[in-house]
Amino acid sequence: xxxxxxxxxxxxxxxxxxxxxxxxxxxxxxxxxxxxxxxxxxxxxxxxxxxxxxxxxxxxxxxxxxxxxxxxxxxxxxxxxxxxxxxxxxxxxxxxxxxxxxxxxxxxxxxxxxxxxxxxxxxxxxxxxxxxxxxxxxxxxxxxxxxxxxxxxxxxxxxxxxxxxxxxxxxxxxxxxxxxxxxxxxxxxxxxxxxxxxxxxxxxxxxxxxxxxxxxxxxxxxxxxxxxxxxxxxxxxxxxxxxxxxxxxxxxxxxxxxxxxxxxxxxxxxxxxxxxxxxxxxxxxxxxxxxxxxxxx
Amino acid sequence: xxxxxxxxxxxxxxxxxxxxxxxxxxxxxxxxxxxxxxxxxxxxxxxxxxxxxxxxxxxxxxxxxxxxxxxxxxxxxxxxxxxxxxxxxxxxxxxxxxxxxxxxxxxxxxxxxxxxxxxxxxxxxxxxxxxxxxxxxxxxxxxxxxxxxxxxxxxxxxxxxxxxxxxxxxxxxxxxxxxxxxxxxxxxxxxxxxxxxxxxxxxxxxxxxxxxxxxxxxxxxxxxxxxxxxxxxxxxxxxxxxxxxxxxxxxxxxxxxxxxxxxxxxxxxxxxxxxxxxxxxxxxxxxxxxxxxxxxx
DNA sequence: GCAAATGCATAGCTAAAACCTATGCATTTA
DNA sequence: TAAATGCATAGGTTTTAGCTATGCATTTGC
Numbered sequence: 021x022x023x024x025x026x027x028x029x030x031x032x033x034x035x036x037x038x039x040x041x042x043x044x045x046x047x048x049x050x051x052x053x054x055x056x057x058x059x060x061x062x063x064x065x066x067x068x069x070x071x072x073x074x075x076x077x078x079x080x081x082x083x084x085x086x087x088x089x090x091x092x093x094x095x096x097x098x099x100x101x102x103x104x105x106x107x108x109x110x111x112x113x114x115x116x117x118x119x120x121x122x123x124x125x126x127x128x129x130x131x132x133x134x135x136x137x138x139x140x141x142x143x144x145x146x147x148x149x150x151x152x153x154x155x156x157x158x159x160x161x162x163x164x165x166x167x168x169x170x171x172x173x174x175x176x177x178x179x180x181x182x183x184x185x186x187x188x189x190x191x192x193x194x195x196x197x198x199x200x201x202x203x204x205x206x207x208x209x210x211x212x213x214x215x216x217x218x219x220x221x222x223x224x225x226x227x228x229x230x231x232x233x234x235x236x237x238x239x240x241x242x243x244x245x246x247x248x249x250x251x252x253x254x255x256x257x258x259x260x261x262x263x264x265x266x267x268x269x270x271x272x273x274x275x276x277x278x279x280x281x282x283x284x285x286x287x288x289x290x291x292x293x294x295x296x297x298x299x300x301x302x303x304x305x306x307x308x309x310x311x312x313x314x315x316x317x
Numbered sequence: 318x319x320x321x322x323x324x325x326x327x328x329x330x331x332x333x334x335x336x337x338x339x340x341x342x343x344x345x346x347x348x349x350x351x352x353x354x355x356x357x358x359x360x361x362x363x364x365x366x367x368x369x370x371x372x373x374x375x376x377x378x379x380x381x382x383x384x385x386x387x388x389x390x391x392x393x394x395x396x397x398x399x400x401x402x403x404x405x406x407x408x409x410x411x412x413x414x415x416x417x418x419x420x421x422x423x424x425x426x427x428x429x430x431x432x433x434x435x436x437x438x439x440x441x442x443x444x445x446x447x448x449x450x451x452x453x454x455x456x457x458x459x460x461x462x463x464x465x466x467x468x469x470x471x472x473x474x475x476x477x478x479x480x481x482x483x484x485x486x487x488x489x490x491x492x493x494x495x496x497x498x499x500x501x502x503x504x505x506x507x508x509x510x511x512x513x514x515x516x517x518x519x520x521x522x523x524x525x526x527x528x529x530x531x532x533x534x535x536x537x538x539x540x541x542x543x544x545x546x547x548x549x550x551x552x553x554x555x556x557x558x559x560x561x562x563x564x565x566x567x568x569x570x571x572x573x574x575x576x577x578x579x580x581x582x583x584x585x586x587x588x589x590x591x592x593x594x595x596x597x598x599x600x601x602x603x604x605x606x607x608x609x610x611x612x613x614x
Numbered sequence: 615g616c617a618a619a620t621g622c623a624t625a626g627c628t629a630a631a632a633c634c635t636a637t638g639c640a641t642t643t644a
Numbered sequence: 645t646a647a648a649t650g651c652a653t654a655g656g657t658t659t660t661a662g663c664t665a666t667g668c669a670t671t672t673g674c
Contacts, residue, residue: 023395026320027632041651054633056651066402073651075641083405090398090596094391098320101387105363108380299387324661338622351662353622370622372670 026098028062029091031055032070036088040077103301113142116305119155119167120147123223123247124292127270128168131316139312151220159297166306168313170222171293179303180295181310184317187289188230189268190281191251192260203284213259215250218243226290227262251276264290266317292317323395325359326388328352329367333385337374400598410439413602416452416464417444420520420544421589424567425465428613436609448517456594463603465610467519468590477592478607481614484586485527486565487578488548489557500581503527510556512547515540523587524559548573561587563614589614 034044034055045055063070070084080088120129129147136143148155148164155167156175171180190209192199201208209230217224224243242258244250247267254261255276263272268280294310296303331341331352342352360367367381377385417426426444433440445452445461452464453472468477487506489496498505506527514521521540539555541547544564551558552573560569565577591607593600 021396021399023323023392023399026323029395029398040649042649050632051634052651053635053653056653058632060652066399066406068402068406070402075650077650083402086405086601087398087402090394090401094394094398095320097387097391097394098326099318101326101384101391102318102320102363104387105365105367105380105384108383109363109365304383322661339620347661348663349622350624350664353624355661357623372621374621 022065024062024065025058026095028058029095031058032062032084033088033091033095035059035071035078036080036084039079097299100299100301104303107301107305110142113140115144115146116302116309117146117148117163117165118309119158119164119169120149121152121155121167121169121222122149123217123221123264124168124170124266125149127264127267127272128292128313128316130270132313135312135316136309152222153220156295159295159300162297165300165302166294166296166309168292168294170226170290171295172291173222173295175295177298178295179298180293181307182291182293183310183314184292185287185289186292186317187265187287188227188262188283189265190260190283191254191263191273191278192281193254193257194277194279196260196279199279199281204281205283205285209260213242215253215259215261216243217247217250218245223264223290230262230288247272251278254278262288266292319362321359321362322355323392325355326392328355329359329381330385330388330392332356332368332375333377333381336376394596397596397598401600404598404602410437412441412443413463413599413606414443414445414461415606416455416461416466417446418449418452418464418466418519419446420514420518420561421465421467421563422446424561424564424569425589425610425613427567429610432609432613433606449519450517453592456592456597459594462597462599463591463593463606465589465591467523467587468592469588470519470592472592474595475592476595477590478604479588479590480607480611481589482584482586483561483563483589483614484584485524485559485561485580487557487580488551488560488570488575489578490551490554491574491576493557493576496576496578501578502582503580503585506557510539512550512556512558513540514544514547515542520561520587527559527585544569548575551575559585563589 031044031048031050034047035041038044038047041056041059042052045052048055059071066083066087068083069081070087072079072081072084125147126149133145136145148158150158152169152173155164155169156173156178158164159167159178168183169180170186171182173180190204214227216227242253244253247263250261251263251273253259255278263280273280292313294306294313296306300306328341328345328347331345332338335341335344338353338356339349342349345352356368363380363384365380366378367384369376369378369381422444423446430442433442445455447455449466449470452461452466453470453475455461456464456475465480466477467483468479470477487501511524513524539550541550544560547558548560548570550556552575560577570577589610591603591610593603597603
């Protein structure tokens with residue numbers, strides 16, 4: 021089977037982007053006749069007209085649109101092949117852009133970064149803290165190489181690796197009733213004022229699902245913007261809450277007038293993982309970083 | 318960014334397949350020096366050694382293996398682009414290979430094929446009847462262009478389109494108790510001998526899940542090899558069963574000494590759909606055929 | 615242990631292709 | 645109606661993809 025050239029596919033995409041042969045030629049750093057001839061050749065090869073020549077520029081036929089969509093994927097996959105191969109020569113060197121959600125980043129990264137720096141001194145790590153949804157978007161847009169998030173998170177084109185579990189503990193004001201009951205189960209929370217993070221944090225959703233509460237709670241809904249704030253609100257007597265062990269170990273409650281208690285039900289918590297774009301050239305490195313984070317957990 | 322040529326990627330894959338420069342060159346219809354030079358150039362471009370030159374042939378480095386895997390996808394995607402564009406010029410002409418599961422094919426296809434022939438006289442339809450799993454494998458292996466199956470069926474790399482619902486009815490010997498009860502619910506089946514198709518038919522699994530039975534049933538398990546056989550077994554008094562409305566409408570019970578009854582529970586049944594390989598060049602045509610089948614449902 | 619065979623690399627050449635400049639033709643704008 | 649815009653065509657130049665011939669290292673056969 022005879023295939024078109026990647027260059028020809030680039031030309032085709034350029035026409036889709038620029039809407040004209042001459043501008044497309046310019047963007048590809050060739051002359052307009054060169055690009056015209058190339059497109060003509062592809063059309064001959066495929067036996068279909070791809071571009072509609074109009075008096076004022078050019079537009080794509082239906083077949084052309086479909087071809088461009090495929091071509092863009094092919095070109096970006098090829099670019100990925102190149103990057104991946106180049107990385108293979110020098111793994112975990114240069115820069116790596118890692119994202120993390122706000123309920124993980126401040127508590128896990130301090131430990132991790134130390135280990136990472138030791139294992140790979142040449143690595144420049146750029147960090148970005150944001151909510152899961154935006155991190156995923158950034159992975160797709162190639163603005164990030166990997167992200168630490170809570171799993172499972174279903175997102176087409178994104179793959180992930182599980183790193184470990186992060187249990188939830190109850191946090192309540194000192195001498196709260198729940199500290200004295202014999203067994204502590206998630207159902208014990210249904211009568212309490214459970215404080216939550218503001219909307220968009222996945223930890224909020226996890227807490228809601230543990231308590232089996234609807235996502236829209238009735239009444240005055242008090243929310244916190246970060247885990248330290250949440251702890252202060254609990255200390256202030258506004259209610260109880262759930263804290264991930266990761267944050268507790270990092271000392272988020274130290275100094276606050278609160279008590280902690282584990283649940284008796286087995287494993288109430290979240291799973292932490294690292295995610296990256298499917299086919300990312302830095303997949304192997306993301307997994308390496310995952311391993312290091314796993315050891316730090 | 319500078320990209321390797323598709324031809325160069327072909328060469329690299331050929332080395333992976335053949336395990337030697339000279340055999341790879343032969344399979345690509347070029348001379349060995351040509352291929353050697355091309356590989357060398359790619360290695361220069363990527364800055365990594367991809368092929369290990371050994372005294373007795375050649376093997377791939379780790380980076381080479383990774384590159385080959387990506388290259389294969391790129392090449393097949395490009396081949397898909399070509400096929401898709403060519404099809405776009407003459408949709409639903411030539412040959413189309415359609416699969417269908419045995420509990421759909423004999424009942425749905427007679428109606429469908431007539432409509433299809435009318436709408437697209439140039440189309441040569443090759444049919445294959447098999448169980449879902451094998452159909453999916455055939456889609457992946459490019460042996461089929463699309464397949465009619467029962468949804469949902471989770472298979473990575475396979476996408477599908479829903480075509481409609483196919484309700485189940487109870488089929489029992491004439492004057493069976495269940496025909497006289499006031500309301501008929503799926504739970505009424507738990508005390509009955511429910512006859513099933515042999516293992517591997519998805520309809521068997523649907524029936525089991527409707528009756529909330531474990532997939533391994535205790536006792537003498539009587540199974541049928543096809544829906545007509547199943548009807549005869551019911552008529553013979555061996556038990557009751559479920560039949561999809563599709564088969565009933567096609568007359569699978571005509572002449573048999575059985576009675577039919579719908580369930581009162583809303584929608585006990587299966588969903589019928591058409592599936593194809595993600596990125597298949599004949600995706601558009603599969604959807605067209607799906608539309609025609611939907612109208613026939 | 616030496617000749618033959620196998621297998622990749624190198625050198626030098628040729629022919630195809632990719633790309634260029636110059637120009638033509640149709641349509642739109644001033 | 646002239647100028648401008650935009651794609652196609654013609655003809656020439658450079659690049660490169662591919663060839664043949666050959667070299668060199670390793671393995672195999674006698």
